[in-house]
Amino acid sequence: MQLVDMLHRLRADAWVRRHPDADPQQIDAIRAEIRAGFYCEDHVWRGLILGQARAAILQAVVELSRESSAA
Known part of the structure; x- marks a missing residue:
């Protein structure tokens, strides 16, 4: 596009x-x-996006838990 x-x-x-x-x-x-x-209707593309979203969420949770334990 x-x-x-x-x-x-x-x-x-x-x-x-x-x-x-x-x-x-x-x-x-x-x-x-x-x-x-x-x-995009491509299942491979959708799987890649889902994997990236999961990784980003996990990184956010890890960082937030670090900040809360340091406070």
Whole structure:
């Protein structure tokens, strides 16, 4: 995805949030486009992201426990 495409999707997301009374089919189409641009359906990619999130959470917990035991 190119930067311009990402910006268009972010602008469309802002529009949907400001126009909740818009045509539901139009809102659904915009949301589908946003999801297609920012969410990958590849299971390997999703697993890698999950692993990175778990590592970041573990690092945060370790650091927080260090800070609380030092206080």
